Amino acid sequence: MARYDAIVVGAGFGGMGAAIQLDRLGLSDYVILEREADLGGTWHVNRYPGLAVDIASVTYSYSFEPNPYWSRLFAPGEELRRYAQHVAERYGLRRRMRFGTAVEQARWDADRRHWVVTTGSGELTARFLITATGFLSQPYTPPFPGIDGFTGRIVHTTAWPDDLDLTGQRVGVIGTGATAVQLVPELADVAAELTVFQRTPIWVVPKVDTPIPAAVQRLFAALPVTQRAARLANTAVLEAIMVAGVLEFTRAKVLNRGAGLLAKAHLRTSVRDPETRRALTPGYDFGCKRPTFSNRYFRVFNSAHVRLETGSIAEVTAGGIALADGSEVALDTLVLATGFDLWQANFPAITVRGRDGVDLGAWWRASRFQAYEGITVPRFPNFLSLNSPYSYSGLSYFTTVEAQMKHMGRLLGELARRGAATFEVTERANAEFLDRVTERLGTSVFYGGDCGSARSYYFDPHGEAALLRPTSTLNAHREAVRFPLDDYVYGGVPA
Template sequence: MTETIHDAVIVGAGFGGIGAAIQLRRLGHDDLVVLERESDLGGTWHVNRYPGLAVDIPSSTYSYSFEPNPYWSRLYAPGAELKAYATHVAEKYDVRRHMRFDTVVDGAVWDDGKHWTVNIAGGERLHARLLLTATGFLSQPAFPAIEGIDTFAGTVIHTTRWDDSIDLDGRRAAVIGTGATAVQLIPEIAPRLAELTVYQRTAIWVTPKGDRAIPQGVQKLYARVPLAQRAVRTIGSGILELIMVAGVLKYRRAKLLNRSVEKLALRHLARQVKDPETRRKLTPDYTFGCKRPTFSNTYFPTFNRANVHLETTPIARIEPDGIVTEDGTKTEIDTLVLATGFNLWDTNFPAFEVIGRGGKDLGKFWREQQFQAYEGVAVPGFPNFVSLNSPYSYSGLSYFTTIESQMKHLKRLLREVDRRGAATFEITERANAEFLDRMTDRLEDSVFVNGSCATSRSYYFNQHGMATLLRPTSTINAFREAGSFPLDDYSYA
């Protein structure tokens, strides 16, 4: 029996996987299989359903440029609208029919027969000429390693598995974590709780959020005149670019810009929190940009409530009925909310075992030889492989900037493969090394090298202490290189 060899297997049905499937279909590759471990598409916007969930950058910039949505209800759209947008795009561009849900990938191996074998939990195997991983950066939940956490007798909720059936009214709850998720969640649940204790390990930089409802008249204008929404997107993208590229990636040359944003955030904190000691605890002790900042008008005022308590003493252990801090103080609770985010560097990169040519293990290679990927998509020793969530791939603050630059790279690469009549492509060691050297050199200007980041506990840094997640260039540079990288940087056969 002849085994079917598909054009491509894409792992992940979030926005990255949807974009990859759209681009492959545009290039004439229609025999696609998109594998998704969750029950539906949408990635993080399907998994996360906690109260207050919303995009944390303006909605106008958080969408595919070729498929603008004129009907966002707010400047910062709620999570349900992002999920609906993902469904709309997948159906409009006819990629949903390629998707298989509730399908867990155990690993993938490059076969000497010049194709990939993808192993699925349960024993099934798929074969494909191309393998694309679109498992996202925020796909593996992080659980805190706190003594006694398994003994807690009350209700435990992780924000990535929110349970709407749980009635929070009148409960005594604790939230562990004060990252971007907690900033959205805490103001929503605090009024419903009898008592809320927030356990903060690291304060977060929070700036004002210019959020408001988008009037229906404006939505109709965007629908009739797409150029109007495109102009808003351009302005929003420019502001984000200024913050990220100038204030963070070019920190050494733009310290004044970075410090001006810090002052804005500190004024925001001073205006919104009454108690001086609480303000002190909520003030970050690291440079703006070391850790992903966020926007909110409601997070800080929550700590003015009589039923909300901020605890910064480290947790010693969790007992069946409460949390004990290192100073011996015990807070009795009946509900534990884990807003502890995602594990990028231990259980991701890659999210499953990938074995390339000659038995090369991608996870071991990255950890032993430094995290690296040419233009954020390709790794030497892994033919016909495109990693869409890679070191040095994240460009700008909107994930869609990354997605679309990678779609552009994929288009240029696969057209050259077809022109040559080749069966395989692989990035050369030389090109990969040159790109890595260039990215490493450019990081020397960044806040990660020149700022005070030691206490930030930022997921930007891997376990080696290197900030290899973000591409340290402008988004303009990322797009330009995606459409003009030297074709001979790859070898073809």
């Protein structure tokens, strides 16, 4: 049975960041297990029309591996795929990756002080287990009655066929989240009829998206400090939105209200029909669920062939969708922009059993979702979970990834300094962190605002906003290199 320094589950940007840090620490005997056919995570899986980042590309990338050649301020998905390939080649990661390898479970072997990871092709062992399966990795298909009897085509946005042509078809889209906001305008350009089924409207603000001139790209390449300055400026804007407008809602309501007014003004100037505008206006406070950016989404509802449907779906019929009022919408293709199953049975994405056989997912659901500094969990030795409760800091995923890389560096560096074999966060440290983040969230829009109708994935089944870390990005990075080393217990001697 193969034994490694570490097993990394997931070859997206989180898993690649963890792998880069392992190499920096001299733990280079690792393997990255990926269930998909190639690397890139969400940017490999998602290929729907209109796919692009909704965070400016200068910020949505590793700070230590800038790309001066983004074509637009908000790069299209294909460029993110190429960037992921570049990172893998630049840091020698591809040769450590195993594609098409789905992890079934991982369990801690206390006697041998290592993790045993089971895949479809056998078992592997490693001193350390790092899960980087992403927050949004388990596609959700609503259990609508009759959906299996639909005679047309059903497409989930995470499984978009490259050859799908919807020209002249009657298309229905279920969902109005960030994916739908990008996809709907593209479908409106080709469909004969487009019906958008909305359960919860989304806050949408204007998107200041422009091509990046070749001269600017050359400047970024020749003088990287200029790109770092652009990254810093964009990060400052994102921090203002996240910290002041969302996390400090009760102290800075005027900023939150201002963002909401901007979105409403954008809606008013984009949509002519007042009834449609009312239907597209959220009834919850700005920030209760992730807002998004678009200049085209609202305008498509001015088109005669595009219909916004807010009635409840009763069932899927052979020829379309039947609504609760008895009417039916005839469809040729049904597109599911229904997002992901974040907190339910598939979180975490694999079964992880720690000391005494404790099942991580079952423990989270039975008690509270929690993780010290958003990365480690009591009773799970030598385990680092990059997609954990209270881990997401800032609006760019890369700020989270790099903070966690720093935490890994400090923790595993101390483990090596002590000559120890295992680490495990203490119950005390974990409880204190959970109390601290819970208290800080008390001033956020999640608890101080009106989020009752948001149906936001920020909230776990216990009703707690357990996804975001309620601090600034600067604070998260500072704590990643300063957390008390005695918040962990260290034991044994490496084999």
